[in-house]
Amino acid sequence: MTNKIRVYRSMNKISQQDLAxxxxxxxxxxxxxxxxxxxxxLELALKMTxxxxxxxxxxxxxxx
Amino acid sequence: xxxxxxxxxxxVSRILFYLFFGFGIYYMLFLEGDPKVEELFTFKVPALIxxxxxxxxxxxxxxxxxxxxxxxxxxxxxxxxxxxxxxKHEDELIDKLRNDALRISLFISYGxxxxxxxxxxxxxxxxxLFAQLFLILFLFNLIFDLKLLKHYKTASNDE
Numbered sequence: 001m002t003n004k005i006r007v008y009r010s011m012n013k014i015s016q017q018d019l020a021x022x023x024x025x026x027x028x029x030x031x032x033x034x035x036x037x038x039x040x041x042l043e044l045a046l047k048m049t050x051x052x053x054x055x056x057x058x059x060x061x062x063x064x
Numbered sequence: 065x066x067x068x069x070x071x072x073x074x075x076v077s078r079i080l081f082y083l084f085f086g087f088g089i090y091y092m093l094f095l096e097g098d099p100k101v102e103e104l105f106t107f108k109v110p111a112l113i114x115x116x117x118x119x120x121x122x123x124x125x126x127x128x129x130x131x132x133x134x135x136x137x138x139x140x141x142x143x144x145x146x147x148x149x150x151x152k153h154e155d156e157l158i159d160k161l162r163n164d165a166l167r168i169s170l171f172i173s174y175g176x177x178x179x180x181x182x183x184x185x186x187x188x189x190x191x192x193l194f195a196q197l198f199l200i201l202f203l204f205n206l207i208f209d210l211k212l213l214k215h216y217k218t219a220s221n222d223e
Contacts, residue, residue: 024155025153025155025156025157026153026155026157026158028157028215028216028218029155029156029157029158031218032157032215032218038157038160040156041156044156
């Protein structure tokens with residue numbers, strides 16, 4: 001699974017630390033998700049889409 | 065239900081676990097059978113079941129060298145506390161690292177047990193079996209701590 005969190009984060013001018021605080025996770029977790037080392041839970045993914053005001057499929061996509 | 069202890073237990077239990085585990089190995093290798101140590105730790109304790117080799121199983125007060133029992137209790141309690149205390153920023157990735165460490169340690173531990181069953185014979189088999197009671201806890205804590213170390217060392221990618 002790939003994601004566009006880094007892109008959305010840049011668009012919203014928000015740092016990894018700020019995003020981590022808003023989602024109640026660590027900065028390392030945000031970093032791991034952005035680098036496709038960890039796939040977030042459905043709950044965390046939905047929190048992200050709510051925060052960035054986008055759809056799940058805008059933020060996450062399955063690799064071919 | 066998280067089944068995790070507060071973060072304040074983490075540091076002290078981690079230190080005590082590795083300390084008592086190290087001392088346990090030292091005791092098994094060098095101190096077991098030492099009359100001075102045995103005398104120091106010989107107590108009269110209650111026994112639910114005391115199964116003598118040439119006698120029936122009984123319950124009641126018995127006199128025994130209690131150091132291995134004490135070490136076992138400390139290793140188990142501090143090992144569980146260390147592995148199952150919250151991190152400062154406990155989140156779902158930490159939980160995944162903990163689960164992965166537990167799974168890997170289970171596989172390695174039972175792999176070693178299989179090798180032990182198939183290749184160790186005689187009375188020393190019991191020593192190996194006793195040591196392996198604590199192997200899974202040791203491997204779990206070691207692998208989890210290494211994974212945490214790698215996790216916290218993640219390169220700063222802040223933009």
